[in-house]
Amino acid sequence: MISEGRYKNQKAIIVENENLSMSFLPDTGANLASVVLKEENFEFMVQRPEREYRRVEFGGDYVEAECSGMDDMFPTIDRCYYERFPWSGTELADHGEVWNLAADVNVKGDDRVDFTFHGVRLPYVFHKNVSIIEKNTVRIDYSAENNTDFEMDFLWAGHTMLQAEPGTRVIVPEDCTCAQAVFTDSGRIGAYGEEFDYPVYRDKDGSLRDMSVMGERQKDSEKYYLKYPLTEGMCGIERTNGRSFTYRFPADRVPYLGLLQNFGGFREMYNMFLEPCTSPFDRPDVARLMKKNCVIPPRSAYDWYLEITVR
Known part of the structure; x- marks a missing residue:
């Protein structure tokens, strides 16, 4: 209706x-x-x-x-x-x-x-x-x-601000194994364009971290893109109460995915951003330089x- x-x-x-x-x-x-x-x-x-x-x-x-x-x-x-x-x-x-x-x-x-x-x-x-x-x-x-x-x-990019809590799971295709940093308040994921393993990577202090599970509240937020074009057009979250929000889209038309985990660094909110997109890195000219433009x-x-x- x-x-x-x-x-x-x-x-x-x-x-x-x-x-x-x-x-x-x-x-x-x-x-x-x-x-x-x-x-x-x-x-x-x-x-x-x-x-x-x-x-x-x-x-x-x-x-x-x-x-x-x-x-x-x-x-x-x-x-x-x-x-x-x-x-x-x-x-x-x-x-x-x-x-x-x-x-x-x-x-x-x-x-x-x-x-x-x-x-x-x-x-x-x-x-x-x-x-x-x-x-x-x-x-x-x-x-x-x-x-x-x-x-x-x-x-x-579909800029999606979803409610979340510590323990919320971030769902992406299983073959996504590398990401690139856009920004981070704390520097944990590195400088702009720096690559890191996904979902589990070694943090700047040497400890292992699983990016597929939302961590504890703190003054930090992090945005990154999965580096390679998606083979399956999907992403989503699963809340700790079992409720889920899922996107499906054509990977040949929307081949990239941006993720932003906000632990309280932006507006003191705690939430998860999903951003399926046609090109990464937030600007058409930068995407062209990386040969990922549309x-x-x-x-x-x-x-x-x-x-x-x-x-």
Whole structure:
């Protein structure tokens, strides 16, 4: 069932059945603000305590906004400048554009809603179509259109802030054995780009550490990417109470995975970030340098999907 509702002081599109309820915010990127398993009224997404949803103007810093739920980072993660003709020198906004744009909304029957966004600083059209496909699964079909005569560099990442606690398990394909650091408050995983074994590696102090299990609360947060393209498009978490949140996606279209473990270093929250993505390292130009970039061909589109299963 698709209905209109409210999330804090924002308009929401509610996608639900007898098992689950998901709240999308059409005026703010169609961000997925809430995922509730109805049986226990169990919320998977990070929720901020304020009564009003915190927003910033277009081009503002993401960390000054709500910082919760799941949003789409497109066409970049970090603020940067587009590198190639004909948009060379164009500033790309922090966290991308889509997360902070209003959508055109088209509800199709009682089980599908389409959100459409039009680029501001790059001339793309971004589609996000949501449908219920099973009792515990919602699918989001994505398409990014480039209606120009030039290649368009981009990256997309599904920025997902999940509630967690010490002992929460991080689920990735079994053949993922190497990761690369992006940032760390403590320095435990090394400098930017430094490689380390995954999931078990030897820490800077010489002790073994299992990254697949969330550790104790401390003033630290760590972001890293699994180094090699995924052979299976999946990731998720399993909470200590047995509840699980799982993504499935096409590995040939979304080949990389970013992970951010926040033990309390960011906003004194404790949570897990999942970021399936088309390119790693947070910027299209850096991804190009590493030969891991993604482009939309001229007069074409790039399509992918996410399936979200909660149990």
